[in-house]
Amino acid sequence: MLLWIIFACLTAAVAALLILPLARAGASVDDSAEGEAAVYRDQLRELERDKGLGLIGEEEAEYARAEIGRRLIATADKEANATASPAKRRASLAVAGVTLVVPAIGLCLYLALGSPWLPAQPLAARLENPGNNLDLLVAKAERHLAQNPRDGAGWDLLAPIYFRTQRLGDAEMAYRNAIRFLGASPERLAGLGETLVAANDGIVIEDARSAFEEAIKLKPDDARVRFYLALALEQAGKNDEARVAFEALAKDTPPGAPWLALVNEHIAKTGGTVIPDLDNNDEAVAAIQSMGAEDQQSAIKGMVEALATRLEQEPNNIAGWLQLVRSYAVLGDRLRAQQALDTGLQTFAPTTGEGRQLVALGVEMGLEPQQPIGGGAKP
Template sequence: MLFWIIVAVLTAAVAAFLLKPLLRPGREADAGRAGEAEVYKDQLKEVDRDLAEGLIGAEEAEYARAEIGRRLIAASAGRSASARAMSAARLRQAAAVAVVVVLPATGLCLYLLTGSPGTPDQPLAARLENPGNNIELLVAKAERHLAENPTDGKGWDILAPIYFRAGRLGDAELAYRNAIRYLGVSAERVTGLGETLVASNRGVITDDANAAFREAVRRDPENPRARFYLALALEQAGRRDEARAAFEALQKETPADAPWQPLLREHIARNGGGAPAPAPPGGPTDADVEAAAGMDAGDRQEMIRGMVESLDARLKEEPGNFEGWMRLVRSYAVLGEKDKAVAALREALSAFPADGSEGQQLVAMARAAGLDVEGALK
């Protein structure tokens, strides 16, 4: 009932606002104008009679006619203006009826057809109690719960990976540390903490992150994510032989059809191992490499840039080429074109979401290349 009272009050207020200019008083028709014109006509006849009877001269009669004619014209103009005023007044009345009746009636009918007048209001508290599949409300509900129960480790454990995927790295680190504090250390939690620290440092594996990954491997020696980051830490430290051995060991224990095998082959090749994975369509061939060997630095750079741009164009037509996206993002990063690398990463993640295995490889590779991954995730 309160809803309809508010609607009625608002409708009345809007109608009053719209009616104000329509209800301004207009010029009223002057009923005496018609009689005044008839008097002037009679005066003209009297002038003619006086002239015929010799009571006035011809010059005086002419002046009298001119003056009476002027007044007669003024009276006739007044009648026309009054008629126009009456017509305008009728139009204003019609507009007022439309504002007061037609517009509210039309709005009410549309609301009854398309709205939900019988649906009760749902304040924020009620929505938080029943958030459904709304991730933002689920997070808000969890945050409200943790504000009241800050020692609930399960709540922090749930929020930590959600914060990480949303790019809220500071909140993710806090959530992982609280989950570890209240629930204890687990391989999954310290791996998540390590990945968050790496992301916060733009792909650089800090001592804290390294310690987290070591703890994860100590608790779960087959943890592939932690082992990859430990090998990457060796690579970043310039210990290429140790890094290659770590990547090769991980590759041997990884299924051949695992989606992160190309990434492992790439890092093995980067650290002096076997040849990298064959180039995807649009990438350089053996003939291209042989041709580039005889070029000067400028021509070679132009050739490489042309091949990268060709690969970029091909991937827009074939977005399902995962290895192609890996190579394209890395190539732009090597060329120093960070903006294009981030743009390519954003397109790649639209085909391979960041929460999937391929997307995680893309993100890890981009962070290792020092790209702004958070910008691509927005």
Template sequence: MLFWIIVSCVTALLAVALLAPLLRRSATAGGEHAHDVEVYRDQMAEVHRDAAAGLISAEEAENARAEIGRRLLSSADKASKETGVAAKASRHPLAQAFIILVLPAIGIGLYLHAGSPGVPDAPLAARLANPGNDVALLLAKAENHLIQNPDDGAGWDLVAPIYLRNRRPADAANAYRQAIRIRGESAERLSGLGESIVSSNQGLINSEATDAFRKALSLDKNDARSEFYLAFALEQEGRGMEALAAFQSLAKTSPPDAPWQPIVAQHIATLQKGPAETKPNPDAPGNPTAADVAAAQDMNAGDRQQMIGNMVAGLDEKLKSNPNNFEGWMRLVRSYAMLKQADKASDALARALKAFPAEGEQGKQLVALATQLGIKAPEAKP
């Protein structure tokens, strides 16, 4: 009943709004000549006052009254005619009937045909309580809950992967961080955080994401997502043979029907082609041998990491005895940075710049690499 009362009130207000211009027209029509009539009457009164005060002669007053009177009669006649025409024009019985009767009948008929007057309304709170398959409503419900309960770790766990699937990586990263803060680290949360960071960086795997993936693998050595991104990080760094070994190991340990197998196979095929920018110089010290690559395929993540650390240390020793190797210094600085050994990376950079001064072309590349990796270059001595 309340619904129909509201409909009636809205219909009445709409009808008044539509009729107002028609009714107002009769009151305002003919305004121009009606105004002239008022002006001439004022002028006539002014002539009478001037004649009584002796400001003008009787003859001048008579002539002025005659002229004003003529104009007054003419304007009054025109105003009367326009008012009559406007009054006729303002009578629109068909338009008024259409507005008052036909429009409401059409609107109500359409609603009864296409609407659902018998269905109760569904306020936002009720829709949030039962979102069904509506992801937007589900997120809105969860976000509203988390605003009121920011320490609900289960809620953050719920929304984090949903954010990631809906291409909101920054929100996903924040949700994973909150879940880790409240519920602690797990392989799922850490690898999800790493993937969110990578997505936020347009696919670039930075040190924060790498740390998250490594921690995830330390908790679950079979975390395929972390293995994939760590292998991809090696590929991004130009360490093609190491990346190839990591991808091949992931393909070997994963089920044949795993959903990530096709993309892993693509990376393996690309790396096996050996593009120029990722193919290491065989003469550069510290490159893994074919035997190293084969051995890495059968290692777990921890053993592979240990092998990488040994290779970096070996590269460092060889560069001490043979510093005239630009590619080796670039690899060493990058390797120490990725291993989170900032002091060793800075020291390696300083030694590299002794062999390749900063003002030279190769020295500039070393400084640019250090800037990219967040390593402070040594100050030039005067």
């Protein structure tokens, strides 16, 4: 009921603000005509007084009375015309429109689009039925946990949501409470470790490393945990151990996995030899791995050159261009990586979906994506 009273007061205030200028305009016309008529009536009274005192003759008085009467009649006609003028009628219609039409339209819209038959819902009621509103879902879970702080399932639900929304302090608390009340699991331990890394600007601190070590015992093939443990070795200056860990992870990673490129970058940073996944040919990769370091480099370069030749003949292959750019970049040949990127963008314009993939890869590799003009020289 209070809401309806507020709406009514607001409507009345707005209507008054709109009507006031119109009312003033009409009043100014009326006041002008009324004042002029009053002057002429005063003149008639003065004329009669002067005649009674003998200050003016009968004939002169009749002439003056006729002139003043004519002017008084003209004033009355002008007032009548002003009252019936188009401007006056428009002002009256505007007043009626503001007073009646605007509230009527608002009421009709509310009845059509609103829900006047539903009772007002306080926050508690909205929390009971949050629908797909993530904020309300979180608020509902938080209210529940405030009353039931030992509910591990609630903390387990909130922890990854906090992490995705960058509420890292709350995410750490939620993961620790979930582990405390539900017990350790690979997912909870890995989530806690990743939260701690994110909160410390990518540094695998001791608490994070401990969480990852516990997680790997429960799930030895977890690629995410293995990556962070290898990263911890690299950050500790143990490049040899880190390289071995990264190479083992790359070996166990399926072809085309999204994290493989990142693993290869760390292999290169720690002094290892990256074998580009050019054709997903397991036999070729196994053969290269069995070679010495010098022969490996020669074989890898041969595979890269073969891919470059194939792309020159069949350039409409976005996967091939992405692989070629990445392979040159991993091998440290930035000039050819840039040439491959530019040539690929001749086939796939930067405004296309494929072109945007090339541009994104170029930025990731520290190159300068551009669309060159001219023919496509062999990269």
